[in-house]
Amino acid sequence: MPKKKQKKQKNRPQSGPPFLPDEVLSKFVDCPKCGASLQPDFWREFDEPFGPIELKPRDGQRMFAVQQTFTLTCQCETKVEYPLDPRTLEHPVYFFGDEADRHLKGYYLHSYTLIGGTSGPVQDMCDDIEALKRKYIPDIDPRTWRIHVKDMVSGKRRVQNAIYKRFSRESIVEFFEECAHILSQRDKYTWNMHITAPAKEGAKKERGKIEKVVRATAHKALLSQCIYQATKQSLNPQFTLDAGKDIKTFPHIESWSFDTHNESQFYLGFELLSHGNSIAAPELVKPGSHPCLELADVHAFFAANWMFKTSKGERGLMDINKFGEFKYLMIRDGNRCDYHRGTEIPRHYFP
């Protein structure tokens, strides 16, 4: 295998996902000669990309070599191998994301949900949503209207919409509880995740900027978590995200999509995050354009509402545990996050 030449030192890519799981960050190898604990620089840019390298074809067959280890040089000059753990991806796992935000006690609280699953559970969720919409609005093709929680729970906006106004105050609650049930009944087979990113609001003119940073940080943390966990199980993560707001508000994702193909592969950090694979950039689509995006909208909204109300000592519109188990994450500091798998968002995750 050709040894990779070292190029100019460069800072870690700001647009790429910088979140490495603790499992990676806590991994060191010992030098057999002097006993030093070694770890490579994850965000140094290399001359050649990581990932499979094509070898000379043998008997007309294309051959690839996958780099299994990375060679570190200890301060005592001993060469030490650092394992890379590459995996071959076999099946896709789909993730659908949407957000909800709140202002609370001087904080901006970003709530982002990813509904995830392999093709079977995703298809089941789509069928269930379609059947549920048909149950409440039987005479209209369920694929022609979208669930948008914000407009459906507001009495004022509900009456302005030809479909939504057919729900009553009571039936709208039942409808969303049934949406939650679609998720909870298969929580053992899905990859549902949610992240909370609270940030101090700051001065008025800085708020827009702070919110943008918080959203970008939350996305990176969540997507990194998915990429690491999915590729570890030989699954290929594919992201479809709601671009309800102008796509221009997601510049980090646009630049990430560029970097994923053009730069990330030059970093050991991304090689470890993706278990040696190239991951497709997230696709940004119209709100509610997939039934699982509608479910993401439902969860993100009620999670934000539940945190908002709980924080004030009130009852939320729906108890969060009705959605079943999720992997709940929170940004701990600049580039680390905590997570908890359960039916409730831990109380210390929000103000």
Ligand SMILES: [Zn+2]
């Ligand atoms: Zn040494």
